[in-house]
Amino acid sequence: MKRISPRLKEAAALLRKVDTVADIGTDHAYLPIYLIEHDICRKVIASDLRKGPLENARLNVEASGFADHIELRLSDGLKEYRADEVQDVVIAGMGGILITEILENAHWVKDSQKHLVLQPMSHAEYLRAYLVANRFRILKESVCEDTGKLYCLMSCVYSGEETKFDDYYEYYGELPNSCDSLACVYLQKLSERCIREATAIGCTDPERTERLYKVADKLDNILSQRK
Ligand SMILES: C[S@@+](CC[C@H](N)C(=O)[O-])C[C@H]1O[C@@H](n2cnc3c(N)ncnc32)[C@H](O)[C@@H]1O
Known part of the structure; x- marks a missing residue:
């Protein structure tokens, strides 16, 4: 099994210790496997928009022996998730604009009980502006270095309050x-x-x-x- 990247490891570090995490755009499922392996959550519902990456994910999950803890799902963003299924949501490795579109299409993330870990590959400014305008609060941000590049990651929650x-x-x-x-x-x-x-x-x-x-x-x- 390939070792998890520093970028995904940092995303894992920003999660709370919860029962179930959603990993949106999971691709290879390295993050879900790491989360279960390190006892960060009991279950991950990992999804992807495309069948190809989901098939890769399936092979990796089977090889990891964690198939009982990682459910794979074809889903455009959070559309095929129910609000009561997950507590924390990770959206990593996508552009900031796409991340805002995914959030915009899942109104149930506007809930102070849900935490989001977001890692934009571009347009971090656009994403932050969206979060502030939509009354999310950025709780923490960090930067990691991965194969010579710097990436920023943020953990956020819906506060419902306007912040100046x-x-x-x-x-x-x-x-x-x-x-x-x-x-x-x-x-x-x-x-x-x-x-x-x-x-x-x-x-x-x-x-x-x-x-x-x-x-x-x-x-x-x-x-x-x-x-
Ligand atoms: C660059 S990979 C990132 C994989 C992993 N999350 C990471 O950070 O290493 C982006 C993945 O997101 C998936 N994706 C793109 N748009 C999506 C959407 N709207 N909903 C779910 N997955 C999507 C792609 O199919 C691809 O597998």
């Missing part, structure tokens, strides 16, 4: 509160990316250019306070 954050929260979320030194590297790279993007846009979109420079300033401020 500054204008740039979508860029950094709870990362400034993370004790992890990789979070600083991530924010530094993000600041550099904003400057690069602002320079490339230049005067073709002055409003966006100005915003990106302000985001970079904000990120630099956060980083200087952490030194």
Whole structure:
């Protein structure tokens, strides 16, 4: 069995110890196998949109000997899940926009008893903006390094309350509160990316250019306070 990646291991670390976890877009089912192996939950309902990955998952689950604890399901996002089946939900390895679409199509995740662990491969800003606008609270964020790349992960819960954050929260979320030194590297790279993007846009979109420079300033401020 292939060893689980640092990215998925970090997703596992953000989960609570619950009875049943949903793993959306499970692909190879490495995460469900790890969760059962390490006694993080009793059961995982792991799903994928496509039959091919689900078949891979089935082979790996059978080889792991945990078939009694891992149920595999064909599902577009959370559409084939019932609210009472799972407590925590992991959506990892997908773009931030797709993650918001999956959440938008499952209103039952708007429940303070459910926790979400989200790991966007792109558009983390878009995802955070969605979460805040929809009254989710980001409880914790962390950064991990996997095959030379940095990934951010977040654990969230529906609070139902409107929270006021500054204008740039979508860029950094709870990362400034993370004790992890990789979070600083991530924010530094993000600041550099904003400057690069602002320079490339230049005067073709002055409003966006100005915003990106302000985001970079904000990120630099956060980083200087952490030194
Ligand atoms: C890059 S893999 C990520 C696998 C694993 N979650 C990870 O993080 O390593 C993305 C998986 O999500 C599945 N997927 C894409 N859109 C989906 C959707 N709407 N619902 C469920 N699964 C989806 C794909 O078929 C693919 O197997």
